[in-house]
Amino acid sequence: MSSSSSSSTSHVPELQYKSPNDSLTSKAMAPVTTIAAKVDPWPHYIMGGASGIGAYVAHQMHGDPRKAAIAAGAAAAYYYAGYLLHKDHPEEKMAYDIGTLASVGLLVGTGGAAWTAGKAIDVSLASLGGISLLGNVSRAYQLRTGKPTNLPHGQEPHIVFKERH
Numbered sequence: 108m109s110s111s112s113s114s115s116t117s118h119v120p121e122l123q124y125k126s127p128n129d130s131l132t133s134k135a136m137a138p139v140t141t142i143a144a145k146v147d148p149w150p151h152y153i154m155g156g157a158s159g160i161g162a163y164v165a166h167q168m169h170g171d172p173r174k175a176a177i178a179a180g181a182a183a184a185y186y187y188a189g190y191l192l193h194k195d196h197p198e199e200k201m202a203y204d205i206g207t208l209a210s211v212g213l214l215v216g217t218g219g220a221a222w223t224a225g226k227a228i229d230v231s232l233a234s235l236g237g238i239s240l241l242g243n244v245s246r247a248y249q250l251r252t253g254k255p256t257n258l259p260h261g262q263e264p265h266i267v268f269k270e271r272h
Contacts, residue, residue, distance in 0.1 A: 133255035139245045141257040147246075151189030151206055154239050158182035158213065161232045169228060177216035178232060184209035185239075203247035210240035 143150070159182040166175035184205050191202035213236030221229035249255060 136245045136249070137255040137258050139242055140249045140255055143242050143246045144257055148189035148192035148202075150239070150242065151185045151192060151202075154206075154209070154235060155182045155185035155189060157235055158185060158209075158232070161228060161235075164228055169226075174217060174220075174228070174232070177212060181209040181213045181216075181236070184212070200247060200250050203243050203250065206243035207240065207247055210236045210243055212236070214240060 158178045162175045162178035162182060165171045165178055188202040188206040188209065191205070192199065196202060213232050217229045217232040217236065220226065221233040
Protein backbone atom coordinates (compact mmCIF):
# COMPACT_ATOMS: atom_id res chain seq x y z
CA MET A 108 0.00 0.00 0.00
CA SER A 109 1.31 3.32 -0.90
CA SER A 110 0.80 6.32 1.24
CA SER A 111 -0.59 9.24 -0.59
CA SER A 112 0.94 12.61 -0.04
CA SER A 113 -2.18 14.48 -0.98
CA SER A 114 -3.85 16.33 1.81
CA SER A 115 -7.09 14.83 2.91
CA THR A 116 -9.77 16.77 4.66
CA SER A 117 -11.83 15.31 7.44
CA HIS A 118 -14.87 16.66 9.11
CA VAL A 119 -14.41 16.74 12.85
CA PRO A 120 -17.41 17.86 14.86
CA GLU A 121 -16.65 20.69 17.21
CA LEU A 122 -19.05 21.84 19.91
CA GLN A 123 -19.51 25.54 19.96
CA TYR A 124 -21.95 27.67 21.92
CA LYS A 125 -22.63 31.10 20.54
CA SER A 126 -23.22 33.33 23.52
CA PRO A 127 -25.05 36.62 23.03
CA ASN A 128 -22.80 38.05 25.76
CA ASP A 129 -19.79 39.56 24.05
CA SER A 130 -17.53 40.66 26.90
CA LEU A 131 -15.87 38.53 29.55
CA THR A 132 -17.71 40.45 32.28
CA SER A 133 -21.07 39.77 30.63
CA LYS A 134 -20.23 36.09 30.29
CA ALA A 135 -19.29 35.92 33.96
CA MET A 136 -22.39 37.82 35.13
CA ALA A 137 -24.87 35.87 32.97
CA PRO A 138 -25.22 32.86 35.32
CA VAL A 139 -25.75 35.19 38.29
CA THR A 140 -28.46 37.22 36.58
CA THR A 141 -30.13 34.08 35.21
CA ILE A 142 -30.38 32.57 38.68
CA ALA A 143 -31.54 35.85 40.18
CA ALA A 144 -34.27 36.22 37.58
CA LYS A 145 -35.60 32.75 38.38
CA VAL A 146 -35.42 32.65 42.19
CA ASP A 147 -36.14 36.24 43.27
CA PRO A 148 -37.57 37.41 45.71
CA TRP A 149 -36.62 34.44 47.91
CA PRO A 150 -32.92 35.32 48.31
CA HIS A 151 -33.98 38.73 49.62
CA TYR A 152 -36.24 37.10 52.21
CA ILE A 153 -33.47 34.69 53.20
CA MET A 154 -30.99 37.56 53.54
CA GLY A 155 -33.56 39.46 55.61
CA GLY A 156 -33.91 36.48 57.93
CA ALA A 157 -30.15 35.94 58.17
CA SER A 158 -29.60 39.62 58.89
CA GLY A 159 -32.34 39.56 61.51
CA ILE A 160 -30.67 36.60 63.22
CA GLY A 161 -27.37 38.47 62.99
CA ALA A 162 -28.95 41.50 64.65
CA TYR A 163 -30.24 39.34 67.49
CA VAL A 164 -26.88 37.61 67.98
CA ALA A 165 -24.97 40.89 67.84
CA HIS A 166 -27.22 42.49 70.44
CA GLN A 167 -27.97 39.61 72.82
CA MET A 168 -24.80 37.54 72.69
CA HIS A 169 -22.13 40.10 71.88
CA GLY A 170 -23.65 43.27 73.34
CA ASP A 171 -22.82 45.25 70.22
CA PRO A 172 -25.70 47.66 69.48
CA ARG A 173 -23.90 49.18 66.46
CA LYS A 174 -23.68 45.86 64.59
CA ALA A 175 -27.19 44.96 65.74
CA ALA A 176 -28.53 48.19 64.25
CA ILE A 177 -26.65 47.66 60.97
CA ALA A 178 -27.93 44.09 60.66
CA ALA A 179 -31.50 45.06 61.61
CA GLY A 180 -31.50 47.89 59.07
CA ALA A 181 -30.21 45.53 56.40
CA ALA A 182 -32.90 42.98 57.35
CA ALA A 183 -35.65 45.56 56.95
CA ALA A 184 -34.22 46.69 53.60
CA TYR A 185 -33.94 43.11 52.30
CA TYR A 186 -37.52 42.34 53.33
CA TYR A 187 -38.77 45.49 51.61
CA ALA A 188 -36.83 44.69 48.43
CA GLY A 189 -38.23 41.16 48.47
CA TYR A 190 -41.72 42.54 48.98
CA LEU A 191 -41.35 44.82 45.96
CA LEU A 192 -40.10 41.95 43.82
CA HIS A 193 -42.81 39.60 45.09
CA LYS A 194 -45.59 42.08 44.27
CA ASP A 195 -44.23 42.68 40.76
CA HIS A 196 -43.66 46.34 41.56
CA PRO A 197 -43.46 48.42 38.37
CA GLU A 198 -40.13 49.86 39.52
CA GLU A 199 -38.20 46.58 39.78
CA LYS A 200 -34.92 48.48 39.57
CA MET A 201 -35.66 50.14 42.90
CA ALA A 202 -35.91 46.75 44.62
CA TYR A 203 -32.42 45.79 43.43
CA ASP A 204 -31.10 49.22 44.40
CA ILE A 205 -32.44 48.73 47.92
CA GLY A 206 -30.91 45.24 48.04
CA THR A 207 -27.60 46.68 46.84
CA LEU A 208 -27.63 49.34 49.56
CA ALA A 209 -28.45 46.74 52.21
CA SER A 210 -25.57 44.57 50.98
CA VAL A 211 -23.15 47.50 51.00
CA GLY A 212 -24.30 48.39 54.51
CA LEU A 213 -23.61 44.89 55.76
CA LEU A 214 -20.28 44.71 54.01
CA VAL A 215 -19.05 48.11 55.18
CA GLY A 216 -20.47 47.77 58.67
CA THR A 217 -18.93 44.38 59.38
CA GLY A 218 -16.18 43.92 56.79
CA GLY A 219 -13.45 45.76 58.71
CA ALA A 220 -14.08 43.83 61.90
CA ALA A 221 -14.26 40.58 59.94
CA TRP A 222 -10.86 41.31 58.43
CA THR A 223 -9.12 42.32 61.66
CA ALA A 224 -10.82 40.38 64.46
CA GLY A 225 -12.22 37.46 62.48
CA LYS A 226 -15.22 36.91 64.77
CA ALA A 227 -17.80 34.52 63.37
CA ILE A 228 -20.61 37.08 63.48
CA ASP A 229 -18.59 39.64 61.53
CA VAL A 230 -17.32 37.14 58.98
CA SER A 231 -20.82 35.71 58.48
CA LEU A 232 -22.53 39.05 57.95
CA ALA A 233 -19.74 40.41 55.74
CA SER A 234 -19.74 37.25 53.61
CA LEU A 235 -23.50 37.31 53.18
CA GLY A 236 -23.33 41.00 52.31
CA GLY A 237 -20.65 40.38 49.69
CA ILE A 238 -22.50 37.50 48.04
CA SER A 239 -25.75 39.45 48.04
CA LEU A 240 -23.99 42.50 46.64
CA LEU A 241 -22.84 40.48 43.64
CA GLY A 242 -26.37 39.33 42.83
CA ASN A 243 -28.06 42.69 43.40
CA VAL A 244 -25.51 44.74 41.46
CA SER A 245 -25.54 42.27 38.56
CA ARG A 246 -29.32 42.31 38.29
CA ALA A 247 -29.59 46.10 38.72
CA TYR A 248 -27.01 46.56 35.95
CA GLN A 249 -28.86 44.11 33.72
CA LEU A 250 -32.18 45.90 34.16
CA ARG A 251 -30.61 49.22 33.20
CA THR A 252 -28.48 48.13 30.25
CA GLY A 253 -30.02 44.89 29.00
CA LYS A 254 -26.68 43.15 29.45
CA PRO A 255 -25.83 40.43 30.15
CA THR A 256 -28.42 38.32 28.40
CA ASN A 257 -29.73 35.52 30.61
CA LEU A 258 -28.61 32.05 29.69
CA PRO A 259 -31.16 30.15 27.60
CA HIS A 260 -33.00 27.30 29.27
CA GLY A 261 -32.55 23.93 27.58
CA GLN A 262 -30.62 25.19 24.58
CA GLU A 263 -28.05 22.71 23.37
CA PRO A 264 -24.68 23.84 22.05
CA HIS A 265 -24.45 24.18 18.30
CA ILE A 266 -22.42 21.58 16.43
CA VAL A 267 -20.20 23.17 13.83
CA PHE A 268 -18.17 21.12 11.36
CA LYS A 269 -14.81 22.58 10.52
CA GLU A 270 -12.50 21.26 7.88
CA ARG A 271 -9.05 20.27 9.05
CA HIS A 272 -6.20 19.97 6.62
